[in-house]
Amino acid sequence: MFDWLQHFADWLIYSVFGIGAETHLGTALNFFVFDTLKILILLFFIVFIMGIVNAYFPIERLKDYLNKKKLYGLEYFFASVFGAITPFCSCSSVPLFIGFVQGGIPLGVTFAFLITSPLVNEVAVAMFLGMFGIKATLIYAFSGILLGSVGGWLLGKLKLEHLLSDWVKEILENKMQQAAYQDEKRSFRDRLPEISRGAWDIVKGVLLYVIIGIAIGAAMHGYVPENFFNQYLGGGQWWTVPLAVLVAVPMYANAAGIVPVIQVFVAKGVPLGTAIAFMMATVGLSIPEATLLKKVMSLKLIAIFFGVVTLCIIISGYLFNLIL
Amino acid sequence: MAINKEVAMSKTIKILGTGCPKCQSLTGVVKDVVSENNIDATIEKVEDIMEIMKYNVMTTPALVIDDVITIKGRVPSKEEVLALLN
Numbered sequence: 001m002f003d004w005l006q007h008f009a010d011w012l013i014y015s016v017f018g019i020g021a022e023t024h025l026g027t028a029l030n031f032f033v034f035d036t037l038k039i040l041i042l043l044f045f046i047v048f049i050m051g052i053v054n055a056y057f058p059i060e061r062l063k064d065y066l067n068k069k070k071l072y073g074l075e076y077f078f079a080s081v082f083g084a085i086t087p088f089c090s091c092s093s094v095p096l097f098i099g100f101v102q103g104g105i106p107l108g109v110t111f112a113f114l115i116t117s118p119l120v121n122e123v124a125v126a127m128f129l130g131m132f133g134i135k136a137t138l139i140y141a142f143s144g145i146l147l148g149s150v151g152g153w154l155l156g157k158l159k160l161e162h163l164l165s166d167w168v169k170e171i172l173e174n175k176m177q178q179a180a181y182q183d184e185k186r187s188f189r190d191r192l193p194e195i196s197r198g199a200w201d202i203v204k205g206v207l208l209y210v211i212i213g214i215a216i217g218a219a220m221h222g223y224v225p226e227n228f229f230n231q232y233l234g235g236g237q238w239w240t241v242p243l244a245v246l247v248a249v250p251m252y253a254n255a256a257g258i259v260p261v262i263q264v265f266v267a268k269g270v271p272l273g274t275a276i277a278f279m280m281a282t283v284g285l286s287i288p289e290a291t292l293l294k295k296v297m298s299l300k301l302i303a304i305f306f307g308v309v310t311l312c313i314i315i316s317g318y319l320f321n322l323i324l
Numbered sequence: 325m326a327i328n329k330e331v332a333m334s335k336t337i338k339i340l341g342t343g344c345p346k347c348q349s350l351t352g353v354v355k356d357v358v359s360e361n362n363i364d365a366t367i368e369k370v371e372d373i374m375e376i377m378k379y380n381v382m383t384t385p386a387l388v389i390d391d392v393i394t395i396k397g398r399v400p401s402k403e404e405v406l407a408l409l410n
Contacts, residue, residue, distance in 0.1 A: 059382050059397070092383050092397070094342065094373055099382035167374060198398065205345075292342075295373050 002038050009034040032218045035130065035260070039210055040203060043126040043256075047202045050122045051195035053085055055188070059096070062086070063103050076112045076156070079105075080148035083116030084141065087202075093117070094292050101164075102171050108156015115309055116148030119284040123206055127259035132266075139324075140276055143316055147280070151312045155305065163301035209257035217260035221267065241317035244274050248281035249310055255283050273320025280313045335365040335409065340376045341385035350385040350399050357405045365409070 009030050013019055019026040062082045066075055093114065100110040120141050128137040161172070262275045290302050297305075337354060341347025351369060358365050370376055370388075379388060383397030387405070394408050 063382070092344075095376060095382050095384055098373075098377050099380075102377075171377075194398070194401070197401070201399075 002034075005037055005041075006034055009037070028218050028221070031221070032214055035214050035218075036211060039127060039130040039214070039256075040207070042130050043123065043206070043210075044199055044203050046126040046129070047087075047122045047199040048196060050085065050087055051198050054087060055191055055195060057082075057085070059086055059099075063100060063105065066100075066105050066109060067103050075106075075109050076149040076152045077145070079109045079112040079152065080116040080145045083113040083148055084120035084145055086117065087122060093289065094295055097293075097296055098168065098171065101168065106156055107161055107164075108152045108154075110152075111155040111305065112148045112152025115151045115284065116145055118289070119148065119280055120144040121255065121283070123202070124255035124259070124279070124283055127210075127255055131259050131263040132272075136272065136276075139320070140279075143276070143320070144280065144284075147309075147312050147316055151309050154308050154312075158304065158308075160301055160304060163298045163304075165296050165298065168296050206254060206256040209254040210260075213257035213260035217264045220261070220264040241274050241277055241321070242314050244278040245281040245310060245314050245317060248278045249285045249306065250287050251282050252286035252288050253282050255279075258282055271321045272324050273317050273322075276320055277313050277317025280316075281310065284313070285309055335363070335390055337365050337367045337409075338370050338388040339367065339385060340370045340379055340381060340388060342373060342376070343371055344384065346399055347385040350387065350395075353399060353402055354387065354405055357402050357409065360402075361406060361409075363409055 010021075012033060013026055013030045014021050017029070019029060021027065021030070059082075066079055066082075069075075071078060096117075097110060097114060100113065101107060125137060125141060128140050132140075161169070164172070258279060262279055265278075266272055266275050285306055290306065293302050293305075337358070339347065339351050339354060341350065347369075351367070354367060357363070358367065376384065376386075379386065379393060381393060381396045385399065386396040387394050387400070387408070389408060395404075400408075
């Protein structure tokens with residue numbers, strides 16, 4: 001699929017710049033050009049497709065669906081899937097949270113959405129597809145959705161409503177009148193330019209992170225000795241997964257920047273499961289997100305939320321290492 | 325006559341958003357449209373989350389013109405904002 005791109009990278013580096021294919025610099029530059037372009041193309045297409053999906057299933061409609069249908073326990077799974085397909089902007093997490101509980105959706109189901117939304121996002125999926133291939137991407141997306149469902153269900157069972165902020169509790173009690181959802185009236189064709197502009201904006205927004213991430217990855221490829229991490233992280237010691245996750249939770253890294261680095265870790269001997277767990281903890285939980293959530297819930301609830309999700313990520317890390 | 329019409333046309337624009345990059349770019353677009361076309365309007369940024377929730381929006385940024393939500397969750401083009409203001 002990307003053969004033509006490899007030809008282009010070969011031509012650019014080896015012929016135009018005249019840097020030999022046998023030199024270290026030549027292969028590193030070739031790798032850099034090829035990977036950067038490939039990822040940007042994938043990213044644009046995935047964001048574009050997500051934009052189309054989202055134009056047809058706006059968040060208000062998904063909320064109505066979760067609210068009105070009897071789903072017999074599957075609502076956690078659906079909320080999690082919806083979280084995966086809706087584009088996520090961290091500053092929307094609070095309005096989304098309020099909108100869900102206000103609409104009468106149980107707290108646990110709301111959490112299922114809130115866990116998966118940053119975890120499986122279009123940038124992470126595009127980066128994974130570009131760096132690890134389709135199989136690893138499917139595993140990542142599917143396990144992210146599963147993790148959101150299980151985490152949301154667990155949090156729902158814990159009955160944590162009393163730990164919400166007072167003004168949120170008030171909203172819950174009063175069940176404020178909901179504005180009816182209005183369907184977008186413009187035709188698909190009218191919206192297409194806006195969707196592609198949105199996709200382009202996202203690509204522009206992460207461009208720098210992609211370049212830096214791939215540059216660091218390319219440099220590490222050359223200088224970190226083969227099997228370097230095997231000695232420390234790859235030996236299957238039981239504590240490697242929790243350690244990777246605990247280091248990653250407070251970190252806030254853009255998925256675009258972190259995946260190329262993780263790819264090197266995997267190439268040099270870190271098990272894929274440990275790497276996926278690290279990735280999930282980095283994009284799924286972060287200090288900035290906790291700060292935002294502080295407005296709608298008590299610190300105790302944030303701690304329980306983070307604790308449950310961290311635990312789920314650690315468990316899934318072990319599972320991946322067993323099956324992969 | 326002309327003056328009366330202008331008073332009636334004065335609009336109140338509110339931008340709802342907690343201060344993310346998208347909210348800032350929406351503010352920029354609206355300010356540009358208002359000044360480039362000499363539109364008589366006041367622009368107000370609503371950053372308090374409790375205030376934002378009164379408008380029942382789930383995705384920010386949102387554009388409110390004379391208390392009607394016109395756009396939510398995305399940044400419109402200048403042409404679109406101009407059409408909404410006229």
